[in-house]
Amino acid sequence: MISDQPLSQRVYRLLSDGQLHAGTMLASSCGVSRNAVWKAVEDLRAAGVDVQAVAHRGYRIGHASELLDAGRIAASLPEVIRTRLRAGACVWRTASTNLDLMLRDAGPAGTFDFLTAECQTQGRGRRTRPWLAPPCAAICLSLSWNFAALPAHPGALSLAVGVCVLRALQRLGVQGVALKWPNDLVVQGSKLGGILIELRAEAGGPAYIVIGIGMNVVLGEKLRRDIEATGTRAIDLRSLGVERADRNRIVAEMLSSIVQGMEQYEGSGFSAFAAEWRNADALSGETVVVSAEGGNVIGHACGIDIDGALCVQTPTGLQRFVSGDVSVRAAV
DSSP states (O other), rough: GGGGGGHHHHHHHHTTTTSSSOHHHHHHHOOOOOHHHHHHHHHHHHHTOOOOEETEEEEEETTTOOOOOOHHHHSSOOOOHHHHEEEEEEEEEOOOOOHHHHHHHHSSTEEEEEEEEEEEEEOOGGGGOOOOOOTTTTEEEEEEEEEOOOOOGGGHHHHHHHHHHHHHHHHTTOOOOEETTTTEEEETTEEEEEEEEEEEEEEOOOOEEEEEEESOOOOOOOOOHHOOOOOOOOOOOOGGTTTOOHHHHHHHHHHHHHHHHHHHHHHHHGGGTTHHHHHTSSTTTTTEEEEEEEEEEEEEEEEEOOOOOOEEEETTEEEEEEETTOEEOOOO
């Protein structure tokens, strides 16, 4: 029920149309005091939401987005995908959507759950880096998938998911996105999104994976500066021409593409994705610095192999780097 939702979520919902709303109206609609509304607005601002106050007129949110809704997302899935859905939910706040799904019991093979959150207190990127995303300005999505058995080349799963997300974006009319090994979606060197995969498997038995996807939709200038302070340049869908992006539709497209992709992966492995990945490879032919436990390696990126390993031509010969062991950046 809406009355059970956090007040900051209820206030955001009322402001999500981008119009001015008087504090008295917000208080009346939520059944709380003006002071409680003010505190909720401050909570939203602290979380990174651009809540603007206009004297004697009220509050509004710049570049507001609708809240994610599990019912709308499920209804937007093709019937063949919806029949594989076990459970879907959209919450306001949690520590980590990936962690929440990793704690669940696996369902039957070929089924999936999904979970989104507007706020993550422990959202993670690769190598445990924090993922910064204010409420409703990004997509923080996790979905689980149950393989009957661990597929071949599991290390390439994140690359296959990258292709699936790219397919979904292309269906939505988003162009110019490339894939940066091993798990980033980038536009001319700026990060649009990232992928984090976690696996729970038994020897010779079923495999339960959780796929986490973070996607920037509308970044304010403050958040963009905060992200750049971590060493990453960021870009969002709005900068790519997606105005008033329907996040529910975007999530549904990504879920549909990934579920179809996991079925492909189970049958054909990474070979079903390799050509598309190579066509979108952001590092191909670039001079790169690979930072591994043994130190930095400089060379020319020359694509990936069938296992999803990055291949780098160095002065001492061709070297392979496996996802999860290294980080990669363009050499200066």
